[in-house]
Amino acid sequence: MIGVVGCGLWGRNVVRTFYELKALSAVWDQEPDCCGKLAHQYNVEACPWDKILSDPKIRGVAICVPADGHAVLIEQALKAGKHVFVEKPTTLCLQQARSLVSLAKEKQLVLMTGHILHYHPAYCALQEHLHKVGDIQLIDTIRCGWGRVSVKERNVIWNLLVHDVSAVLGLPGCQEVVSVQAQGGGILTSADWVCVQLRFASKVIARLQASWVLPTKQQRMTILGKEGTFVLDDCAQEGKELLFQPQSVYAMTVPEAAEYFISYETISPLYKECQVFMNHVLNGTTVKTNGTEALRTLSILEDIESNLTH
Incomplete structure (x- = not known):
């Protein structure tokens, strides 16, 4: 078949x-x-x-x-x-x-x-429980670590950052991008590390960082809302990948007892x-992740690359 x-x-x-x-x-x-x-x-x-x-x-x-x-x-x-x-x-x-x-x-x-993040059970659980954070204010992602540099995928934007761009575009309030800022640099390719800020019509801001030359592996998405925060850490130990902190952004401290991990089905993405x-x-x-979703993602990747400053 x-x-x-x-x-x-x-x-x-x-x-x-x-x-x-x-x-x-x-x-x-x-x-x-x-x-x-x-x-x-x-x-x-x-x-x-x-x-x-x-x-x-x-x-x-x-x-x-x-x-x-x-x-x-x-x-x-x-x-x-x-x-x-x-x-x-x-x-x-x-x-x-x-x-x-x-x-x-x-x-x-x-x-x-x-x-693949759209099929990750932690990301699916995040979407299911995302209403708990209230209105989203800020999304912060990081994806880095020593990796296989693929010049056939041009640079880290198309190889690694693509994961988080696609995932962010799948979140509420992240449909219409109104501005793109990007900084980065490269030794092996035109961009081996990048820092990107996307601003959406909804006023949500997404900050995305990716690198395949930093030595510490990190794969994390943090979503800050008015009523709480989600942290999806794909490098955390099993069962502790998706953390919810139910606090107001106006609180200066987070009671440790208030934090809890969200459970979800264990299936390979x-x-x-x-x-x-x-x-x-x-x-x-x-x-x-059909053709429409692919075109939205590729459009932002091209905007990031064209706006990249070194």
Whole structure:
């Protein structure tokens, strides 16, 4: 049912997940050894790309190649009548993505992007309980740590910051961006670290920081409202990722006893994400990270890059 294209560091996780969902039909990669090992491990065919496209039993493809190769493969898959799940970013060009989203609509196919935070159970629980903070005033995110620098994804904006831009745009009051400020610098790419401020029409301000050259790993989102604060810390120990502090912003101290952690289902975000794509292929169910969501995210990424000062 699903063919996976790209069997690298992340692609092999996608291969494993679709296998666990009993939906994996074929794999393909430009490196024959890598592709062959995974095909043997999961007892599926190591199938050339053109054969995946022509196989009527394969109804959807997952594209996990470097970002600079996304656009061509997405277009070929859509023209072959396949639903598409593509890892972030959808493409490295907003105009290119617009054409692909239009093509998907014309073909009545889904183009789903792997903005994985939307399928993270802690983020889903955050959205469910977000009313507890009252009117949102400030959103602060940080995503950094030593990482694999990917020049094929241009810079840290398109590789790491994309996660938090997409997640912030999914929150209440964060639909219409009215101003973008961005500062950053780079040694290995045009931007290895960035600090961004987004101001929304609702008066909400989001401050986002990302780096793949800082040595301490951090993945955290803090949401300050008039009646409380949520902290989603993806590096915290299990069960303590989502903290709620029910205090007014006018309080100078936070009673420790008032804090509590929000519980949620324990499921792999990647498993949930792949399951959503599979269910759409089978039943036409709705996906959150569709073409419209992808275009909103890419639009902000381009604005950040064009406004970046060093």
